[in-house]
Amino acid sequence: MAPHLPHHESHGNHPMSVIGFLLVLGGFAMAALWLVSMAGGNVIPAIIFGLLMVTAFTGAVSIFLSLTHRHHHSPILPDSTENELGRYMHRYRE
Template identity: 80%
Template sequence: MASHHLPHHESHGNHPMSVLGYLLVLGGFASAALWLVSMAGGHVAPAIVFGLLMIGAFAGATAIFMTLTHTHHHSPVLPDNTEAELGRYRQRYRR
């Protein structure tokens, strides 16, 4: 049986869960906007649903970011796979 390998590329350094956390933050802001509009329009049921979605999205993003930071010691924002990659990133973008 032949094994197939994906092409190797240099990692961008961001943890995959940080992308999910970012998407949850975006979804939380979208839900907050829909919650506010639904509440202002007098639509109680959609306002409750969007409010719960907002709380869940922000809580999920916070949990992901806290887990990445404290448990995995990986920054959810800075790419830091290795010290060399972190140094290159900081030299290029954080002068």
């Protein structure tokens, strides 16, 4: 007989919120490289890293806004159903 395992619920995060989070992290990395390139006088890499930074942040913002407005899904809180949100808030926020 199999041991009793606790019921696992979906975490409720939309898969695109993970992509948005990775874009934010990449945007900060590109911002650091842009700043270092600017300080070192490397113009071409600074322009490239600056454009990558703006692209990453713009992509993340558009994903988060799309999830919020079009899909009515929070990009941060798992809110698939009221019951899951209640259990999540009880378990992790209280």
